[in-house]
Amino acid sequence: MRRIRAVTAVVAVVGVMVLAGCGASGNDSATSGDAAPAPAAKQGSGSGESGSEESAGEANPQAPSAGKTDSGAGGGKEQPAITRAIIKTGSLTVEGDDVSGMRQKAVAAIAGLEGQVASEDTGSDSDGKITRSNLVLKVPTKSFETAIQRLSDLGKRLQIHQESTDVTEQVIDVASRIESQRASLDRMRALMAKANTIGEIVSVESELTRREADLESLLAKQKNLSLQTELATLTLTLTEKGKPPVETVKEPDKGFVAGLKGGWNAFTAAFSAIATAVGALLPFLVLLAIILVPLWRFRSKLRRQPAAVPVTGPPAAPNSGQ
Template sequence: MTRTRITAAVAGVLLTAAVVLSGCSAGGDEASTSGAAAPQNDSSGSGESKEGTTDGKAAPGTDGAGGAAQQPTVTRAIIKTGSLTVEADDVDKQRQAAITVVTGLRGLVASEDTGGDADGKITRANLVLRVPTASYETAIQRLSVLGVRTAIHQESSDVTEQVVDVDSRIGSQRASLERIRTLLAKANTIGEIVSIETELTRREADLESLLAKQKALADQTELATLNLLLVKKNGPVPQDVVKNDTGFVAGLKDGWNAFTATFSALATGVGAVLPFAILFALIGVPIWRFRNRLRRTPGPVPATATATAGSGLPKHPDGPDEA
């Protein structure tokens, strides 16, 4: 009986232990499963984090690109100038063709100077053309085919900083004027009013000067300036397009030209003075000789002079001296 109870007690203990162990095993499995799942979730989360990081990197790039797109793009302000010399068979015809080219490019003729021969035909035309800066190269190409291009010169100047500076100063000056006007509205005494109005006038003048400078820069940057010289083919080359040569031969030519120019000037002066010299010789020389002759002829001796001279002689007595 006692052994049966002991056996039953041992069996109960073993059963209880088995139940506890199975529960612990199940908990360990669940923990293990949970632990395995957690890294997967972490991995998933890490994937999302990486994706988020990738998106984050893309986002700054996108933001950077968006920021670059949102920032005002600074357009370079370029002043372009040039000169072009073209020889043509018919200068007047090509002059009209050049005007047509410029007006077709929405440009204009700023000034025009022409010269002709004895028959009245135009042999030289100097045109100052203004064309949009974007069409400057196109204008050069179209004008060059009007004849034989013999010379070309081009220059460009970047004035972007000047344009930005003037625009900024104009904005500051306008804000300053608004503050001055506000102070003028609040002024109470005559002295304050006079002082503020004087400052207001000065700043308005500064603003007008800045606006004029802004307008000039806008005109120069929006329209390029091109000096077109059309000359008759095989005709005399205008003085303003003769090239400046250097070297010994060029110096010799310049010296000879200076010598001949000086000699020509002297000859011109002598020719201008010669008629007056001849007239002076015909009239002045006889008068000069007559005056010299008068100076050489002795005049009559005055009687008083003779008497005075005689009174100075010693007197001799007529009779002998008395003892």
């Protein structure tokens, strides 16, 4: 009986499992059958959306996308344009028959360009006729090329040299340092107003004086850069036909370069003086050496010879009879 019950129980369990499997497969098939139209509908809706987008794109082909609009709106602010600061210099040599006439025309041409003559070195012959002229001209930087062209038309151009130096970074750096220095001075003045003791007043006043001196130095540098960028320097050499050109007069060096050149010139001058003195004394030194060296050797030889020892006889024998 127990075996029959066990077999019956096993059969019942297997039957339940079979029925459950059939039910699950039926449900899956039903579900797949019911859900089959859904992806088609979804695909249909997607194609409809893409179709609407394509139609919208055809209707307005130049319409920017949202991303482009945002980037355009974000990049609407343009960066301020930086004006380049350029220092221009040059030299020009012109040859002609009438140096005096060329000089007058050159001065008039520069004045017409709102320029000026910074320095002049003009020479003439024994009859008073001007045969050479060297002019250092200052012209607006924007008119630099025009000035070269007009001056070249005065005669035959023999030599031309142009040079441009970009100092934009220096100009921006100096302007930034000036702004920072002024803000620092304002803070120091505020501290000066709050100082109570004499020690605090002296300390703040000393620092304030130092920073004011630094600001004045920066302002002077800014002014110098401004002048150099606004006015170009052009050295004009006018020479008579058939004669060598006049040597260009260079501006004297200043600052470290001038000090270095001065020190080198002093060193070479001192060395030249010492070398001259040694050269003048050398014959006398040779003569003294010729005289003194033999004397010194003779004296040394005398010192090496031993002194003469006196010769004494044998000692007297003692008197035995006494």
